[in-house]
Amino acid sequence: MTENPLLYEKDGAVARVTLNRTGAINAFTIEMRDLLWEHLGAIRDDPDIRVAIFRGAGDRGFSAGADIAEFGSGPSLYDSRRARRERDVWGLMLTIDKPLIAQLHGFALGAGLELSLCCDFRIAADDAVLGLPEVKLGYIPSAGGTQLLPRAVRSSLAREMILTGEPIGSRRALAAGLVHAVTTTARLDDEASLLAAKLCAQPRSAIGAAKRALAASLETSLESGLAVERALAGALQAQGAGDGR
Structure with missing residues (x-):
């Protein structure tokens, strides 16, 4: 049976969205983008939801980025760009007026890191590796990375990460302000839930x-x-x- 690549659950006032392609380190597909659009609409419109948490299933990482297996096999470039305009997932995230939390472990690369940059808070496990490697593939970050990363960290670090494509570890990310806290993998769910509870308590x-x-x-x-x-x-x-x- 094919696994659902994106899980959505509602726990009281907290919504949890789980990237669920463990065999591909939760790499993003076109199907996942469309599902995420629907879930973001639910988060935005549901009056019971106060906070949303985004996380990745499995031990290897939050997300390895876009699934390069789909490069060249999906819709035409024109159709892909039109779909992105019509369903601007990352843009929608930036307009949601509820707190969004990303809990990062293992690989948080490419579109995975870009998704987290659309969140208000990023909590990382001590094994997290964060990066935008697109330049190594002859491409550039195109889900907001070139605009959001320089707003999250100093320009010199943003240039280093984007122009070399080299990732950084969680401790350096914490020192740079790219993540708000670092914890153990075992504590990651609990720390995100504690932050969500604190935010839910605010008007x-x-x-x-x-x-x-x-x-x-x-x-x-x-x-x-x-x-x-x-x-x-x-x-x-x-x-x-x-x-x-």
Whole structure:
């Protein structure tokens, strides 16, 4: 029986999305991208969901990136680009106003690392290896890596990782701010769940407003961003601080 390549489960206020192609280190396929689009819509639209956690099944890693076995065997380049425009999975992740957590172990490469860069928090196991190796294949990161990595770490490290294609370990990633915490593989699920519980305890309206304000800081001038912040703060004050749980 063929395994479901992307699992979705709802545990109270927490959604968990599990990449589930263990034989290929959870490498992304077109089918997985389409399933992820559907699950992200559920996370965005379900009022019961407060936080989402993304993880990889198996011992070898979170995700080895895009499945290169599909290169040249899928739709035409034109059709692939049109599908990406119509179903911009990574772009959708960036618009969700609920906290997203990536728990990384083993290989977190290419599209796998790019998915985690769309999350608000990245918790890594001590065996995690993070990288964007696309240049070694004559390609470049194309799921946001060239734009999101320099926003997560200093420019010199982003250039090193993208231009050489060489990965870094979890401890260096922690020192650089690429991940927020490092733990053991055995504790990874627990640490992600503890963070999710802490986030679920915050007023959802404040969390959503804070995420929108943070997004504005990357997309607009300081003056415009401050205006967004004032408007969001005013809306929260009008509804009453602490409301909207």
